[in-house]
Amino acid sequence: NFGTVETIPEAFDREYLSPVQIGTPPQTVNLNFDTGSADLWVNTNETPENQQNGQVEYNPTLSSTAKKMEGATWDITYGDGSASSGIVYTDVVSIGGVTVQSQAVESAQQVSSSFQADAASSGLLGLAYGTINTVQPVQQKTFFENAMNDLASPLFTVNLMKQAAGSYDFGYINASEYTGEIQYTPVDNSRGFWGFNPSGFQVGNSSFNASSWYAIADTGTSLLLLPSGMVDIYWSAVSGAKFDALQGGYTFPCNTTLPSFTFGVEEYRGVIPGHFMNYAAITKTTCFGGIQSSDALGFSIFGDVALKAQFVVFDGGDNTLGWANK
Numbered sequence: 001n002f003g004t005v006e007t008i009p010e011a012f013d014r015e016y017l018s019p020v021q022i023g024t025p026p027q028t029v030n031l032n033f034d035t036g037s038a039d040l041w042v043n044t045n046e047t048p049e050n051q052q053n054g055q056v057e058y059n060p061t062l063s064s065t066a067k068k069m070e071g072a073t074w075d076i077t078y079g080d081g082s083a084s085s086g087i088v089y090t091d092v093v094s095i096g097g098v099t100v101q102s103q104a105v106e107s108a109q110q111v112s113s114s115f116q117a118d119a120a121s122s123g124l125l126g127l128a129y130g131t132i133n134t135v136q137p138v139q140q141k142t143f144f145e146n147a148m149n150d151l152a153s154p155l156f157t158v159n160l161m162k163q164a165a166g167s168y169d170f171g172y173i174n175a176s177e178y179t180g181e182i183q184y185t186p187v188d189n190s191r192g193f194w195g196f197n198p199s200g201f202q203v204g205n206s207s208f209n210a211s212s213w214y215a216i217a218d219t220g221t222s223l224l225l226l227p228s229g230m231v232d233i234y235w236s237a238v239s240g241a242k243f244d245a246l247q248g249g250y251t252f253p254c255n256t257t258l259p260s261f262t263f264g265v266e267e268y269r270g271v272i273p274g275h276f277m278n279y280a281a282i283t284k285t286t287c288f289g290g291i292q293s294s295d296a297l298g299f300s301i302f303g304d305v306a307l308k309a310q311f312v313v314f315d316g317g318d319n320t321l322g323w324a325n326k
């Protein structure tokens with residue numbers, strides 16, 4: 001079978017939320033689909049009231065198919081320092097018509113401040129490899145891994161949009177969502193991520209700089225995080241741009257016209273329009289850049305700033321990533 005679900009951007013395209021049905025009768029919660037992690041966790045009736053801000057909850061006691069996973073716990077810390085932890089149930093989970101009968105659904109008994117403040121998001125749905133799922137003592141599979149063998153094709157596609165509804169498709173490739181040919185490239189999943197080797201980059205219409213490095217495709221990270229050498233070259237082309245230690249990255253005058261950023265995947269060239277690199281206004285006149293350094297993280301992240309300019313196939317059958325413009 002196959003299915004599709006819409007994904008809606010929050011302010012500044014900071015994150016994208018998609019409706020997920022959990023339990024019997026189905027309870028719908030909006031979750032942040034995250035190809036950079038592998039836990040499906042939700043705010044529930046067990047999440048302390050003082051750690052919530054109106055989020056919609058999943059209540060396993062109201063689901064006839066919910067089963068507590070005795071003795072199981074989870075505890076996750078994300079790359080931005082946010083964290084959550086709790087206990088585990090299994091229940092029926094459906095996304096866009098694709099159903100997994102017994103999915104590990106992790107109930108949050110503790111969530112950190114950024115999750116507490118995010119009223120629209122009821123939790124995260126991990127789409128990385130289950131080798132980095134945090135459930136103990138028995139590690140659990142992701143929704144995609146549980147669904148994969150029943151899907152028409154063992155893949156999902158990500159079509160994020162700038163300030164507009166996009167979609168996650170499971171089990172099929174919708175040719176109307178991209179232009180040109182899809183460039184497939186091998187995935188290095190040794191760290192549990194959808195890792196790949198970009199082949200270089202280009203700022204605006206200048207020459208292409210061939211270079212091979214390691215990066216991950218991560219829908220859960222908002223920005224495009226690259227080695228500082230590339231980031232410095234990009235922002236050196238923007239008059240008035242500067243590294244602002246107080247803001248923790250490059251800022252630039254909001255009225256500047258920004259150059260595009262092109263990345264290579266083998267011979268393919270993915271183009272990110274210049275205005276996608278304006279992440280958010282800090283003041284009326286100063287804006288925060290969407291391309292920032294990944295040096296502190298250890299490797300590059302193609303987050304939403306890059307992904308919303310692309311159609312990306314996450315193929316769990318042959319462990320490849322497919323890239324196309326749109």
Ligand SMILES: O=C(NNC1=NCCC1)c1ccc(Br)cc1
Nearest residue numbers: 034036078079080218220221297
């Ligand atoms: O945590 C990561 N991605 N997902 C999310 N971030 C914030 C909430 C969800 C992440 C993954 C790999 C690396 Br390297 C850095 C960060």
